Amino acid sequence: MSKVVVVTSGKGGVGKTTSSASLGAALAQAGQNVVVVDFDVGLRNLDLVMGAERRVVFDLVNVVQGDAKLAQALIRDKRIDTLSLLPASQTRDKDALTEEGVGRIIEELREKFDWIICDSPAGIEKGAMLAMRFADLAVVITNPEVSSVRDSDRIIGMLDAKTLRSENGEKFEKHLLLTRYNTARAARGEMLKVDDVLEILAIPLLGIVPESADILNASNLGCPITLHDPASPAARAYTEAARRLLGEKIDIVEPTEARGFFNRLLGRKAAVA
Amino acid sequence: MALIVSPETPLETWLAALDEQMRRSAEFFANRPLVVNLAATLEAEENPQTVLEALEARNLSVVGVEGIDPSLLADTRWAHLQRLSLGRKMTHDGRTDRLIIIPDDPQTPSEAPESRPATASLLIDRPVRSGQSIIFEDGDITIVGSVASGAEVVAGGSIHIYGALRGRAIAGLKTGAVARIFCQKLQAELVSVDGFYCVPEDWDDKLQGHPAQICLDQGALKVLALD
Secondary structure (H helix, E strand, O other), X not given: OOEEEEEEOOOOOOOXXXXXXXXXXXXXXXXXXXXXXXXXXXXXXXXXXXXXXXXOOOOHHHHHOOOOOHHHHOXXXXXXXXXXXXXXXXXXXHHHOXXXXXXXXXXXXXXXXXXXEEEOOOOOOHHHHHHHHOOOEEEEEEOOOHHHHHHHHHHHHHHHHHOHHHHOOOOOEEEEEEEEEOHHXXXXXXXXXXXXXXXXXXXXXXXXXXXXXXXXXXXXXXXXXXXXXXXXXXXXXXXXHHHHXXXXXXXXXXXXXXXXXXXXXXXXXXXXX | OOEEEOOOOOHHXXXXXXHHHHHHOHHXXXXXXXXXXXXXXXXXXXXXXXXXXXXXXXXXXXXXXXXXOHHHHOOOOOHHHHHHHHHOOOOOOXXXXXOOOOOOOOOXXXXXXXXXXXXXXXXXXXXEOOOOEEEEOOOEEEEOOOEOOOOEEEEOOOEEEEEEEOOEEEEOOOOHHHOOEEEEEEOOOEEEEOOEEEOHXXXXXXXXXXXXXXXXXXXXXXXXXXX
């Protein structure tokens, strides 16, 4: 039974593309057949983060408009063969997508893959609407700060109204993935605490990904963090989140500032999840 | 826009159908200029004047003819139509003409009013998300959950929120000054009863985050702690 997951947020720059790539890679590493689809037509980034930017020949818009077959547009990842990418177009914009065309592609993808991860663009316009329309569940990416939380709330409202599942009266599963969590700043009250965010958004928590310099390094190298540095706190958080998506029950531990013995000696801080 | 009509023989049948249409669509035909295509009439060797007279008798204003040589009407009292046809660009090349279905006159609205529900009260048992707007003018609204920042709740009566109010609450559209707003956690952006409104600047900081009720007291909006 394939699952279509939309990774969305409302707000831009909170970690949708990073999370799509990392969750996708983590699920593929767990043995699932995964495709990540970039819905950000005109401002594509997923191909960069996946390291496939030099292999893009055909894209989502080409397939929607019938200029290419789905198999021609899919790019298989060189590192894990159960992971594929369907890139977006960079030269067109979201008006090139049609609901009917996207629906067709999703149906075709359902036959080949266990997990179809739709990387939504920011905003609440057509691109974001199309990314969520055919989804079975959503992962809402939120930073623990006020504007991101409010925008996420808006997108949650739209998930309950504008998806095909909601229109048919079925319950639509939504999960919260808190990203760029900075423990020190949360402790100082500069960022919202996890409980505050959960109280406002009222959806189940999928995971907490700590702020990490490794993420930027990984995206510069074109390798999702779970493949590039699986031991890093961020990668571990994504791997656990993927396992929770697969149904495992793992307790969520709020990242704390733990000072190991040597770090205390050397006076350095480390955020450990 | 002129209406082009093409009378067909037998004329009586066509005129009867026209009468029926005029009965149904009186508004459409009122002051509607007519252009008459007399080609079929001529072919059937009917006198075009008969047709024109019949239309005139129905108070229809004929402004032009087509389908025939206008000079045929030269010696009749319809000669002015010939001139009209020539003066105005009455020729049509079929491209700008449209075949239309003449609309029936609009129905007068039914008299019986819709019966109002016995108890006018709206219950919402999930959080109201940012950007959502709940409008219920017939009575009270009860929300089991929070109202998010950027959401609004508008009620004809009172508003009862079993959760935090972080958005806007506007009460009393129908019941007026007796309406009240209740919430378990006041963090509202705007509250209003019967048109009187205030924003967080206007109430005591100590009330923020606590259970509160908002009511009108002699024309002044009061935000009070709910113990």
